[in-house]
Amino acid sequence: MTATAGSGGAGPGGAANSGGALRRDRRVRGLWVKRFLPRTLFGRSLLIIVTPVILAQAVATWIFYDRHWDTVTNRLAFAVAGDIATVVAQLEHDPSEEGRNWVLATTARTTDLIVTLEPGQILPDEPPVLRGLLQRTLGKALDERVARPFAINTSVAHEWYEIRVQMAGGVLSVMSPERRLFTPTSYIFILWMVGSAVVLFAVAILFMRNQIRPIKRLAAAADALGKGRDVTNFKMEGATEVRQAASAFLVMRERIQRQITQRTEMLAGVSHDLRTPLTRMKLALDMIGTMSEGCDPEIEELMADVAEMEAMIEGYLAFARGEGTEAVQPTDLSRLLNEVASGARREGTEVTLTVESGLTLPLRPNAMRRCVANLLANAGRHAGTAWVRAERRNGAIEIEIDDDGPGIPAAAREDVFKPFFRMDRSRNLATGGSGLGLTIARDVARSHGGDITLDDSPYGGLRAVIRLPL
Structure with a gap:
């Protein structure tokens, strides 16, 4: 069977239409992105400097946090969970009152943990509520090391964590200081990152302002020249490329001024030189008109032509004066x-x-x-x-x-x-x-x-x- 000409969209026309639509979409996305980009050279230069710094710090922060929580926090949580598991094992090994007192006193002296036993207490029969990354990490460690029902309470005291573990004869309450579960190096790291970024940004802004200032002066000088105003106090300064642009501007200004001066002098000179033969022509026509009895039409036409040429020359002189160096x-x-x-x-x-x-x-x-x-x-x-x-x-x-x-x-x-x-x-x-x-x-x-x-x-x-x- 023969396919019809209008069937399908995979022909050359369909490909061209899809390609044009793709280009339009890209152009629209490009215009949308440009709306949020700075328009000044100072802003774009800062963006070029700041973006890599922010990306590098973001990557460094992410890697630090990932390794910090995976390594340091896990080790701290598993160390506390291990101490609790040891206490539980010793209490079960020697359930006598004398053995229990010795275990609790030894634990408080050697582990910074305050351990108390609450006989006859039972934890609620519900899964523990773990909020935040630290509690989830500690819960995972307790599941692996202690393997008993537990509950974590963070509102007992400031900078203290209460860990309650269900035992056969009651509930073991363990008060752990926050320093055993959390290290402040993350905050210190963030402060150092933010502080160094602020210092780097301040230095970048200071240097970029000094680099942009000669470009602004060059733009102001070019604008003044375009408005016909004198540019007297302009000097070359800044980076090598800016100095090259300033040098080209000064050369351009001299060429324009020289061209205007030459044009003005040429127009004034030509107009002035033409006035001499016109004056002789006017005198000759006046003498011919005086000697003849009547004024011939040809002489009147010549006199009108001379008057028109004289008006044109006056116009040339006025034009030259308009191009002067006032x-x-x-x-x-x-x-x-x-x-x-x-x-x-x-x-x-x-x-x-x-x-x-x-x-x-x-x-x-x-x-x-x-x-x-x-x-x-x-x-x-x-x-x-x-x-x-x-x-x-x-x-x-x-x-x-x-x-x-x-x-x-x-x-x-x-x-x-x-x-x-x-x-x-x-x-x-x-x-x-x-x-x-x-x-x-x-x-x-x-x-x-x-x-x-x-x-x-x-x-x-x-x-x-x-x-x-x-």
Whole structure:
């Protein structure tokens, strides 16, 4: 017979499904385990150090207890049981009163056992209740050595055990001190284990803190560099690997600073060199227009092109200034935004400013002023009314600039940050700038470790959000 295609689950598809389910289960178990693992390097390092110590001590403790209870406790219990068996045998051998007194006195003098005979007493006819490992070990020894009904009472006196043995003429009561059945070496051993573990953990924590501290300083320096702040007091320290990482960080910082400086100088130099021929072109066009009776359309187009090139070069220079090496200093953001808003109002833009008090953070004030001014200039050019709000939010400072203009389509909100990109394809200077305003603004924000994002404004226009980390 021919098996159908859908019969059974052992085919390639079933194996693949089972393999995928197995991998998913492993991944889920791995994620579940990671929830309970420490996330910091300090915690994981301590876990690596502490886990073997705890395992070694647990194994040593288990072996000690196993050998201790199997060897020492058994020997002590069987020794007491043997003494009791000897007393019972001697009493049965010489049941006279004189022989009994001699046996009891000799036992008390030589074995540390207090033995008394209670004539006519009978133990209850029920199995003895043995609680704990020590009583069970002693009961086993009494069964083997004495082989008579017995009872064990631990509540007669502190640190004493009463062992009652049934004899033919009564009950033999034996008071045994706890030291004959139990040795305190287990407690001493545990105290030594715990004490040494605490000392080892303290030493490990102290050394690990010293090893983690250079890594934290390196991370703080890298974070400060990413936020555009100066890293002046950083030095290499710690283990060899940490020093290598710190050395690589310092080399990277020098390369980044050198690249920024070279880029800034190149842009500034090119822009400055282009202004000279543009100036000659403007003079030549002015002289041609003066000598001719009327201004030809070709000359007007050339003059418009020269004006556009001049605006582009000014944009290049502004972009280069935005990439400059202005020093970072603590800046009152509230005061800076008030100054920028006042300048925008003088340009004819209606600005409503709402700023949370006490917003002070390290900034390049001139660069940040240019960043906010460019965004307000765009709002004033396309809308005429702007709303500015600054507040702390989610560990950062967010500056929201809203307008009621036409906004920017969602598909073009990343393109507008490209250099010289304009929504107006005609490149008419009357309808916009050179296309570097948003580029400079985002460049300034990112040089401070932040960013600029665009979104829809609740006022119907565009919302630009500057996010600066604290």
